Amino acid sequence: MTIEDYQGIFTFAQQVRGELTPVSLELIGKARDLAQISDTEVGVILAGNNVAHLVKDLIAYGADRVILIEDAVLDEYRTEPYTQAVTAVIEAYKPEIMLFGATAIGRDLAPRVAGRLHTGLTADCTSLEIDPENNQFRMTRPAFGGNLMATIICPDHYPAMATVRPGVMVKELRDDSRKGEIVRFDYQFEENQNYFEVEEVIKKITQKIDIQDAKVLVAGGRGVGGEAGFELLQGLADALGGEIASSRAAVDAGWQPKERQVGQTGKTVRPSLYFACGISGAIQHLAGMEESDYIVAIDKNPDAPIFNVADLGIVGDLHRIVPLLTERILAERAG
Amino acid sequence: MDFSLKNEYEMARTLFRDFAQKEVAPLAVEIDENHRFPTETLKKMQQNGFMGIPFSKEWGGQGCDYLTYVLAVEEISKVCGTTGVILSAHTSLGAGAINELGTPEQKEKFLRSLVDGRKLGAFALTEPDAGTDAAGQQTKAVLDGDEWVINGNKIFITNAGEADIYVVFAMTDKSAGTRGISAFIVEKGTPGFEFGVNEKKMGIRGSATRELIFRDCRIPKENLLGREGKGFGVAMGTLDGGRIGIAAQALGIAEGALEKTIEYVKERKQFGRPISAFQNTQFTLAEMKTEIEAARYLVYLAASKFDKGEKFGTEAAMAKLKASRVASWVTDQAVQLHGGYGYIQDYEIERMMRDAKITEIYEGTSEVMLMVISGALLK
Amino acid sequence: MKIIVCIKQVPDTTEVRLDPKTGTLIREGVPSIMNPDDKAGLEAALRLKDEYGAHVSVITMGPYQAKAVLREAFAMGADAAYLVTDRAFAASDTWATSSILAGAISKLEYDLIITGRQAIDGDTAQVGPEIAEHLGIPNVSYAEELHLEGDEIVVKRQFEDYSHLVRAKLPALITAMGELNTPRYMTPGGIFDAFRAKEIVEWNRVDVPVDDGDIGYRGSPTRVVKSFPKTVKVPGMKIEEGVEESAEFILDKLKEKYLL
8 A cells, every 4th residue: 555545635523412512624635725725625433423414514515525423332432333433434445634622522532543544643733734845745743832833744644633722724615505424424333342341421611710721801991990891891791702810900909809910929920912001010910921822912001010921902091992892892793 | 266067067068968958948838928837848768867867876876066966957958947947846855855855765665766767856944834934834744653745835936736745844853943843755645645736827827836735644753854853954954956047047047038138139220230239239248158167167166066975065155146047137138139029929039038037036036046155154 | 559650850841941042942940840730740650659658660761861860750659660761772762762662661560551542751651651551451541530440540531621530440540641640749858769779770772672673763753853942032112103003003913813
């Protein structure tokens, strides 16, 4: 078997109890990009129980072919039956690339499949490319706690497998007129020593807010002025799906609880997006948030030190800018 | 001679530092502000074997050595002088005395629970009229049948009221002077044994400092520690070891102050530059560091002689003399370099300055240290 | 009951800083620690030792300096420790690493194998499940709670917004998350024992049953062709406009950065 025998960019369509996980569509979007360079097709593996209704969505979002395996044993996710299913499809179709979402399922399933196929797996990729000159598949991912990016190749083993970070790749626009092939894949599951039982599915009750877990934080300081001002920030936080955070000044003033305090004597946070509203940017505060991926600062004072670390600095009145921004974001989301 | 602390000592230091940062430091400001004994920290130290570090596994201790114990006091005192002295008074004085002089029965009955983490110990020598002049003991113990009856007062006793087991000194034969003093083990809850109020202190405020009041307090005669009339020697010998603990506490306080100051001077900007750029700051830091290192090796030397079974009393005195003076001087300089912020409670450096002072006084004042050292020189 | 815990010595990546001038990682002075997920796994094993008298062995693949985490494990209470070390193992990817560890583990008796979910330097979360695949045993990943019931292990297995209660027959492999527990401290006595009373067993290439084709650079299906630091933060743009313009500007930037 040589590389020429392997064709096709395949993705795993993760579904939980009949609902597609968003990353599944993002994977197809990326697979289409790769397939164009490689001049090949996008295949999507859909495994589950009573999941046939999802096939049309997968095709509408770009699958050229959906390989469907349905069986009662695939009802709730378990490592071994899903590994058997995916491995069987890969062995039958021999794709050159196989993508999974880097989810709790994907990061359990993909290594088991890669182990069974004796091939390479790259975890949590944020960028995937095929070099058109040499057809080399390059997977880039963060390592070292996110401090370093590494580009990885899998030159001699097939398929090259990757788990992909959710929320990074872009799904295609939905097109219900798209056509795709549907293949029902028959597979005899073998109940072996790797099986285990799922006794119970436990839904999560909403937990205590931990600002360190939030991907988006809208933080307020002395400039917010009071609880009424924080309500404006809450509106923005809700619109962005984020949480409220606070500088020490606002906590000391009693406008926010200590759990939301960011800074030297509070918490250190690293969200993807950090809004600093009415926060001057004392060193003690910066120490707690300067590692945020993207920092937007809004403050009346053009010389406030917060602007030294902000990616985007807005000199202005937060009490007017924030509610307007919130309105615009909600409109954008709806449209 | 290899001055580096490797392997088990390096790992032990990491353990103590980790514990200090996670469990001790977060409480330091509050227990100082409220003069509150950190019961929760004591429990954690007990659960992790910190209260029995230099004691033999035979008695339920950790089987390490005095140097390891010194590292514990040092690292903990860096973040909290109070917690450092709680550990030190228990280990060197309370448990230490019983370890040196207890009979196997006494060790089984009292030492085990002190070093395996169940009970806290204390040491009671000082009286209203007997401080540096420790021989002037007024507390009396009289043998009555199978019991000793104790009457008198002790003051400024560390861990008093919180500790379960006390090594108490009393006069058993007034006519014999220092040869008439004996040592006893007294348990909290014994009828006739009461505590005074918790003193409000300048520093180490979370540490319990109370009077012990004995009124016809009866203890079994088996609770005599060491031989009758030999108590003064017990006290002095135990205090020698205790001095190493206090020296470690002082060393830790000084180091903690220096660390905080270095952080501060790098961040604080005046005249367009961090104040660490100014030579005054740089030179002061250099002096602080040098003094600390000088003290450090005296402390480790004393501990190391203790561990080798060599005479260590003079080294212990020098270590305490030096380390306590360094602690006072370094913390004073540290506050000065912090400027106005150095006076503010939240910045913690003022507490370190208040905590440092007592190390020049208790377990033998600096003046006593000078007496011990000159005594050895002029023998 | 015999438990094997796989642990790894890693640089403390939360302490890693970028050199602002060169944009490269400053690796000197970064302390080495036991990977946090692995420590939680070790703590889980030690609790089973406390409760059931289980025998706990720890194993690590790494250079000689990795002995430090084995000693730390001893100081926490582990009974035996194995260092799998050889030049031939260097530059192994997760396939090769898991092959080597599986080979080493196959020399020992075990009822339960515990690995951490992922290491804070590699961040792959692959080695645990791949070891289970090589050994032909079930793996339950992302354990947030676990307890023993006879010859079965019951695990609360975490997904994004729900959990499974899983029952697996031993022998099995669990990957532990940091949230599983709060690991105990070493004890001073444990530290002394780790250096003075306990021995680390060293296994080199000849001691590990694994194919040459599955180890090191040659045995690794994946390889790194480039590594580079994430872009350093420099102060961004600052605007002073009207309210409308400001809100629009922010919205556009958020869209541009896929932050919406």
